[in-house]
Amino acid sequence: DAGITQSPRYKITETGRQVTLMCHQTWSHSYMFWYRQDLGHGLRLIYYSAAADITDKGEVPDGYVVSRSKTENFPLTLESATRSQTSVYFCASSESLGGWDFGPGTRLTVT
Amino acid sequence: AQSVTQLDSQVPVFEEAPVELRCNYSSSVSVYLFWYVQYPNQGLQLLLKYLSGSTLVKGINGFEAEFNKSQTSFHLRKPSVHISDTAEYFCAVSLYGGSQGNLIFGKGTKLSVKP
Numbered sequence: 424d425a426g427i428t429q430s431p432r433y434k435i436t437e438t439g440r441q442v443t444l445m446c447h448q449t450w451s452h453s454y455m456f457w458y459r460q461d462l463g464h465g466l467r468l469i470y471y472s473a474a475a476d477i478t479d480k481g482e483v484p485d486g487y488v489v490s491r492s493k494t495e496n497f498p499l500t501l502e503s504a505t506r507s508q509t510s511v512y513f514c515a516s517s518e519s520l521g522g523w524d525f526g527p528g529t530r531l532t533v534t
Numbered sequence: 535a536q537s538v539t540q541l542d543s544q545v546p547v548f549e550e551a552p553v554e555l556r557c558n559y560s561s562s563v564s565v566y567l568f569w570y571v572q573y574p575n576q577g578l579q580l581l582l583k584y585l586s587g588s589t590l591v592k593g594i595n596g597f598e599a600e601f602n603k604s605q606t607s608f609h610l611r612k613p614s615v616h617i618s619d620t621a622e623y624f625c626a627v628s629l630y631g632g633s634q635g636n637l638i639f640g641k642g643t644k645l646s647v648k649p
Contacts, residue, residue, distance in 0.1 A: 456636055465624060465641035466578075481636060513577060515637075523568075523637055525578040 429526040446514030454517040455497040540640035557625030
């Protein structure tokens with residue numbers, strides 16, 4: 424199916440563990456983004472990528488790592504998860520500046 | 535730097551009443567403007583967007599928004615709401631012609647439609 428998918432949809436992990444959230448899009452959009460959504464903060468940009476092998480930091484990048492070896496995939500890794508990283512994570516993609524498509528989200532709980 | 539302010543965190547309204555959700559932005563350059571809706575436990579869905587042209591933009595589900603450059607506002611309106619409109623609404627901006635291409639979101643407005 425065409426679109427943008429995220430996996431897993433739900434994840435519980437322990438403090439200190441490494442976690443990778445996957446994002447896959449079928450449109451070959453150039454731009455991809457990771458946002459986190461927290462009560463009282465709305466959505467905040469973690470990292471974004473303008474093309475394969477090009478990534479840059481957003482508003483809240485600390486504690487996260489991204490890579491983009493293929494246009495369609497944009498994984499987000501929490502190197503050593505902390506409780507403050509408990510959140511809902513949204514991946515998005517865009518080909519132009521006029522439209523973004525969002526994935527369904529991953530709800531991550533760090534215990 | 536760009537920023538977005540949604541002036542109301544919560545808006546309660548009765549069914550069939552009109553509603554306006556307010557959004558103001560700050561930017562030194564031209565921007566694109568968006569409204570997204572998020573239903574409970576779901577992702578974000580685009581309601582409408584302003585890129586250029588007419589300042590009155592019509593979107594899905596009977597919503598519309600008006601871009602006011604002098605007041606740097608992009609308020610969302612619906613003349614008659616339904617119970618099913620209960621959701622959280624996010625205003626967002628992006629740079630016009632910018633290289634980063636990322637969206638800046640407001641903190642959201644929770645619309646609660648009561649029978």
